[in-house]
Amino acid sequence: MIPGDSRRASSYYTRLHLTTRSLPLFFPIIFTMATFLTTWLTYTLLLSLSYSSPVWSHSPSLADLALQKVLSDSSQIFGVPSHYNTTTATTYSTWMRRLPDSTLLTSINIPGTHESATWNFSRSTRDSLPTNTNPANNVFDAAYYRCQSRSIFDALNAGIRFFDLRYALDPTFTRLVFWHNAALMSGITTVEDVLFSFYAWLDAHPSETVILSFQYEGSTQPGASNDITVQTLLFQTLTSSAARRYISQTKDQLPTTLGEARGKIILFRRFDSVYDDHLPGLHLSPGQWPDNGKDFALVYNTPRNLTAYVEDYYEPDDLVNQNASTNIAAKLAAVQSHLGKATGGGGQGYEDGLFITFASAEHNVNDPPVTPETMAVGNTTLHAPQGVNQQLVPMLRGMKGQRVGIIVLDFWEQPDDLVPVILSL
Numbered sequence: 201m202i203p204g205d206s207r208r209a210s211s212y213y214t215r216l217h218l219t220t221r222s223l224p225l226f227f228p229i230i231f232t233m234a235t236f237l238t239t240w241l242t243y244t245l246l247l248s249l250s251y252s253s254p255v256w257s258h259s260p261s262l263a264d265l266a267l268q269k270v271l272s273d274s275s276q277i278f279g280v281p282s283h284y285n286t287t288t289a290t291t292y293s294t295w296m297r298r299l300p301d302s303t304l305l306t307s308i309n310i311p312g313t314h315e316s317a318t319w320n321f322s323r324s325t326r327d328s329l330p331t332n333t334n335p336a337n338n339v340f341d342a343a344y345y346r347c348q349s350r351s352i353f354d355a356l357n358a359g360i361r362f363f364d365l366r367y368a369l370d371p372t373f374t375r376l377v378f379w380h381n382a383a384l385m386s387g388i389t390t391v392e393d394v395l396f397s398f399y400a401w402l403d404a405h406p407s408e409t410v411i412l413s414f415q416y417e418g419s420t421q422p423g424a425s426n427d428i429t430v431q432t433l434l435f436q437t438l439t440s441s442a443a444r445r446y447i448s449q450t451k452d453q454l455p456t457t458l459g460e461a462r463g464k465i466i467l468f469r470r471f472d473s474v475y476d477d478h479l480p481g482l483h484l485s486p487g488q489w490p491d492n493g494k495d496f497a498l499v500y501n502t503p504r505n506l507t508a509y510v511e512d513y514y515e516p517d518d519l520v521n522q523n524a525s526t527n528i529a530a531k532l533a534a535v536q537s538h539l540g541k542a543t544g545g546g547g548q549g550y551e552d553g554l555f556i557t558f559a560s561a562e563h564n565v566n567d568p569p570v571t572p573e574t575m576a577v578g579n580t581t582l583h584a585p586q587g588v589n590q591q592l593v594p595m596l597r598g599m600k601g602q603r604v605g606i607i608v609l610d611f612w613e614q615p616d617d618l619v620p621v622i623l624s625l
């Protein structure tokens with residue numbers, strides 16, 4: 201209805217004529233408003249359903265609106281509800297509920313994701329982000345940086361409980377955001393935004409615990425370093441009142457049992473900081489984490505000799521311009537050897553050890569390049585029909601009833617029985 205149509209007019213024809221002529225002017229405005237309202241209502245409804253919160257039966261409070269804004273801001277990294285995660289949520293979103301409270305965390309088989317924030321990265325994403333990042337970002341194809349194709353939200357509902365998160369300052373050097381090497385993952389979503397989404401998810405899934413591994417990402421942009429600004433911002437984020445509520449405050453050791461960890465985040469700190477003595481979680485110092493290591497031990501609690509056993513052979517750089525199948529085989533051999541140690545192979549006593557096996561890798565500088573996706577799921581064009589993931593499934597089935605620890609994956613949903621196999625051991 202146009203302004204003034206309630207005024208007295210000379211004739212019905214005049215009013216009709218004016219209305220008809222004016223409608224086209226309002227079509228763009230009407231369309232924009234309708235699109236905005238539809239998107240907002242859909243997103244709010246989906247969030248309400250997926251976080252097990254009721255659709256507003258009353259006017260939302262300021263706190264409600266603030267949370268909705270944070271969840272919206274986090275969506276480029278955390279993701280939003282989708283058809284995929286609503287169909288898997290009923291089976292795997294609360295799988296820890298079936299485990300007794302007395303279960304030791306080191307005895308649980310936990311699927312995880314490597315470079316968890318990269319799922320939404322593409323050429324169009326890169327082109328839309330600030331231009332004052334590392335020029336190296338434009339040298340390589342976006343596929344070199346992308347290690348996932350499903351969101352963190354999808355992963356949580358599918359049973360993933362370990363997330364590898366790489367952070368640094370944004371191009372304005374004022375906020376902590378997510379990177380993979382020189383590639384900025386989002387110009388909007390901050391580390392704290394994503395943490396609040398984890399908090400909201402845990403509120404809706406109190407039987408679960410989530411491990412977040414934070415690592416400072418180097419080589420992001422000229423002049424960037426893990427300086428006092430970075431360390432202070434991260435310290436403030438990880439010790440806020442909300443963080444203290446949701447992050448387990450156990451220090452230099454895991455919570456003793458799953459019961460103590462339910463509804464909490466367990467922090468793995470793959471960074472050094474002047475605030476180390478005041479941060480919870482396990483300090484897995486980068487100075488003790490060998491680059492590209494096939495098998496190493498990292499003591500994170502010296503008085504008690506608590507040790508993490510890690511395989512992180514992320515690039516078969518000892519293979520020069522070998523084909524994709526050869527690179528995949530080299531990575532798979534490192535994974536198999538480390539899982540053998542985790543299951544107690546060789547008669548060694550590692551019962552109390554924390555095992556972390558990275559099944560993820562790439563060899564981008566190879567000719568031809570072996571991207572993270574090719575390494576994980578194969579590439580028929582490169583005569584590698586099966587990647588690490590497909591070959592991992594029968595290997596794991598042969599370990600039924602044994603402890604394998606944390607297995608960190610790229611493109612975890614391929615094949616679709618990979619995560620269920622880990623959870624069924």
